[in-house]
Amino acid sequence: MSAPAIEPVRTPAPSAATGKAAASRRATPARFDTALGWSDRPGVSWALRILLCAIALGVFAAPFLTILSGAFTAHASGSSLSFLPHDSTLQNFEVAGERGIWDYFTNSLVIAGGALLLQLAVSVLAAYALARHRFRGQALILTLFMLTMMLPEEVIAIPLSLVLGHVPVVGLDLKGTAWGVILPLGAWGFSVMLLTEFMKDIPTEIEEAARLDGVGEFRMLWQVVLPLCKPALGVAGVLGFVMIWDQYLLPLIASKDPTDYTVTVALSILRTDPEVGSGVVLAGAVIALIPSLIVYLLLQRSLVTGIAAGATKG
Template structure:
């Protein structure tokens, strides 16, 4: 009898411990997913509030306590933005700036990254060190020097060969695009990706008589589609959301971008915040579309390129 009792007492703690061990992964999963859901909500809450406010009426915007869900969908706020006299021009300016900056980054950064990764030349290590060093220089500290360079470009905007007498590239599309035509991050990204491509591809093409640019254009660049997609998305996003540089460079409403138009719309005591949020929502949509479109190509390029990440 005593033996059976002792066996039962020894089995009970073991069973409890096994149950706790079985519940531990479930508890960890619940905590982990809970933290992820909280982080996702904290990230999406400002965007959802912006979209919600864009559908509210004027009195509903200032109602206290505020309501997260609008009482109705007021599409007139979006029509007011679309029918504004400067919106079309601002959209064209933003597209020219963003697409020009993206295309130039893809071209120049890929060429510079290929040269730093594959070609041998004197001062290569120093050049790469300068590129890495520029990553640590704040962009705000470069605004004044870049502005003076753009203003003093010879033979542009009425300047003489010394860069005096005119306005240079101020208040022009070239003035907006050229300072963002190549970025240190883009060069670093492409260089790091090219170094991970097996050298056998290049050696095989060189044995067939291919020149360096042919190897770059026909072999390495198709393999670099994932990096090109990432660089394109980041370049477009950076130029599309840029506010300070177009504001400083331009001095007319005809050259204003959507970001400047958003600032003009919310300035003054009579600003309609539901219309402001509607414009902010419309400005955000192209970034989301570009990201979703490029995400498929990033995955497809990583699968079909034959290069392990």
């Protein structure tokens, strides 16, 4: 007795109506949604959101445009600033250069670069110890880091000036040197706390698997933990650079001579100089803005990713 023949299952051909519907779905553009609930359909809410975005852009962009306009305007005055320069000139930058703005700018670059590298190194090592190891007194150390974030600079200005003039144990005088500004900025509680919380979320299974392969502590930190912390490093790098670059009181108390000043201190000197006008001060402000903008543009992706990762944590 022969087995019955099995006929293959035939899939019905798509009808014309089905094909048109599929083509229509493919041709329909996806709806444009944002965190504000933005819709691509014009209406009252759409116009209101456009207005709110224009107001926000004006609030944040107007000061920047005013600074740029005044920096390139001859005989700029604080009472006649506008968004567009008139009588455009580079004389303001030339006068600022004659007042030594580029020397102060170089001082700021050296201090910001050295302090940021030291700050990131200290923050990474401290965060790795606090996040991936357990030891006695850990809670106390975290509390001390948090307390350093709550102390204003004015409170520690005089004690810090005394310490920089005569460093305990070694007896060095760091005033008038770049190290007098770099070393106090080498540890920042915010970076330590940020990296600590980020490293705590790294799965322990990854670390255990690496240890089975014979990975040591420094190799574990360099090859396993740090690549997973790139977003947090971007946030710490951008915010740390801005914090260091904007320092005013520390470079002032750590200097012995006006040639030791940074660009932020130089701007205050230009503002009180009766021989220069507002345009020279604004030209110096534009020069001081350039490094912060470059750092942000280079690390903006890591900054946004790190902030988004912190917002969605838990």
